[in-house]
Amino acid sequence: METLSIILLCVFIPVTVLLSICLLCIHSYWKRKWKSITKENDIEAKGDIKIGNQSKENVKHTLRFQGRLEDAQRGPSHQDPTFVADEKLGGRKKKQKVEESKLFEFDPPIGNKNLGNTCFFNSSLQALYFTKFFEDALSLLKVSAPNFQNLKLTKSVLELLEKKNVNHTQELRSVLNAVRNINNQFGRGTQEDSYELLNTLLGGILDELQNGDRTCKPIDVDSGVNGISLKNLFTGIFITIYVYDSCNDVEVDFEEFTTLSIPIADNIDQNFKKLPHRGLQTISSEDPRFDIEKGLAVLTQIEDYEESDLPCRVCNIEGTGKAYRRMLVFTPPPVLVIHIDRFKMNDFNRLTKNAQRLKYPRIFNMAKFCSVANTELSTNSLNYELYAVVVHSGALGGGHYYAYVNTTRMHDVEKWQEHLKRSPLDLEKLKSNVEEFLRKRHEFQDDSGQTEVCKVKDSWFYVSDESVCSASVDEVISHKDAYILFYEVH
Template sequence: MGAAGSRLEKALGDQFPEGERYFGLKNYGNTCYCNSVLQALYFCVPFREQLLEYYSNNKNPADAEENLLTCLADLYLQISSQKKKTGVIDPKRFVHRLKKQNEIFRSFMHQDAHEFLNYLLNELVDILEKETRADKSDQETPPLSEKIANGSTKIYSNGPQKVPLITWVHKNFQGILTNETRCLRCETVTARDETFLDLSIDIEQNSSITSCLKNFSSTETLNAQDKFFCDKCCSLQEAQKRMKIKKPPHILVIHLKRFKYIEQLGRYKKLSYRVVYPLELKLSNTVEDADEEYSLFAVVVHVGSGPNHGHYVSLVKSHNHWLFFDDENVEMIDESVVQTFSGSSQEYSTNTDHGYILFYERLLSGTTS
């Protein structure tokens, strides 16, 4: 990336952010799914800083056990500590560990970037929780654990109050959904909370993220064969159900369901639908009905016409500049280019570059991007 790196430095000129580094990642044969997600997470600044802080506080070469967490931290440390401002980094250690640990990523076949992101975040959570359990065990207070819906674990004290373990991964990405069901006979509302690290939402042609989120939280009537068993009525009753965001996360990750199984075809098909995503997003469907404002800082883009082949790149915002990461290559792009990856307004189009995973950071009151 010599020439490309120098072009990037020249483009940024005097505006090159102090202490920031923009490095491409070497591709090991269809590892673009990994590279694109790693770049998006690297420029999730709170996550990167907390990961590096954790690593510096816990690194002990004598007895450190290598895992995905240490490999990721080591990779990010390599990037952030480079003397050069631009270049290419070899993520060999991380990729090797990933393939060693999970056979799904072992082949050279096309992989799904969202599956990788989901696996990585949950694996980081598991590692941190195991360390916490080990520390608690050393203090002779063995905790009880309970697996929750998305694969993460809650650790409880032995006292009457249940206190869930919250890691710095949770603090960045975890939100809470409330599944509300209202019995139409007695009006009793049953609410069940569940945590999430990212939201997977259905998409429609020529729509927007806002409308897709509204559909995600729309009311559904349960009747006929789908009646709800109401504990108060002690019988099956018609009911209304909806999913709401009770507690929005600091980093909101939205996965667009672009790959759909078509029964007539007997296979998955990519939906190239145009789904407009704003640079600033207002989230108003929380339990408190308070508006939450978010700013877009990264987009993982799927390039290709189908789910079993193609390529992944990422668009990243850093210090008010937008950059395009394509494995080893890094380029500066204009902000107006970011939304051109929204999708195709017609079913058949030569445009195959579509936004797939969106990363938004919550704005503090009075903060502007």
């Protein structure tokens, strides 16, 4: 009996231990399995993407400003173009990781104190506050330009941008004084033209960078640090084409521009498609639909002369046919500023205002105003989105300027990089190559395309000096007193 008990104990104990071990293993396995299933469900609920054994979260990537400067010094190869900054990029922008487009979100605008009839000044500044990469370009110049402290206007504008979220009246006054040093009509306590102020401010900054000071070399405005060139941000290139019947010669000239001033056009020449020479052709031959497109059509229309009045400057032969001239956009800038020319002198030599309401789109395509001579352009790269409007309300004597700004836009990284990293052009070499290209006989082409629809919800604000409130896109589009329109590559 004792022997049997010993045998049973010897068998029972190992079996019990073995079963316990098996149960523990099974319990551990199902516990791990349950955690894995729960984790996968959580990932799917958050909208994450499963890649192999890793999950890729749709999160913001924070890149500190100092780190961005270090990347700029190491070179563009160290930067990841798929990630964007959440720390003071170009003002007050917050960005989000997406595939090719990124969401730009600015903080709501802060008003500017009126320093005495300075609404013309404040309204243009609001548009610049919400211009992508404007502050970035100045900030990067600050650390790269040895003579930055001597650039009075550029330095004062950057100081204003850096303090615009707090009490910035002193910085505002410093910018106005710096502009007045360039043109003394500003800052005298009188109401002035907002468009002229904008041209003076932008032109003054570019001149300072180009000329430098007497002790330092000029700053290369064409090759911005980290690919952000202040010049490339606003500067486009016109091409003027001359075509001659008798000799079939083609001649071109180039000229830079930072803004486009268009007339209020009631009627346009409907024969603009009947081109006597391919050299005068645009990328798209779509009809202008909106009023500002009609104004651009007038600006870029074909002019014809008798060859006896405009002889060929290539072969110096005075022909008997027609000479044609057309000015088109050769290289559009990423920021396109369009001025509606409302103020004209009447027959009595008095300045008057044309208060006609003009229709302008939220998004439009510049292809119908760009020359085919630039073979690097295509219709799908020329969509522009409205992001700010400067308004002049009232009559000439007692009018008022204010602005509308959009704080939420999409950002196409590839398109902006193409513009901002554009290399300086050798215009003489380009002139020769373009003339040779346009002299060749080619079939007419039409790269027409549909304008893209804005895919992000608007966040528009009305800003009148220190007064700020939200606005609807319907209130902004086709405003009856729109004066300056700010578009950016969409």
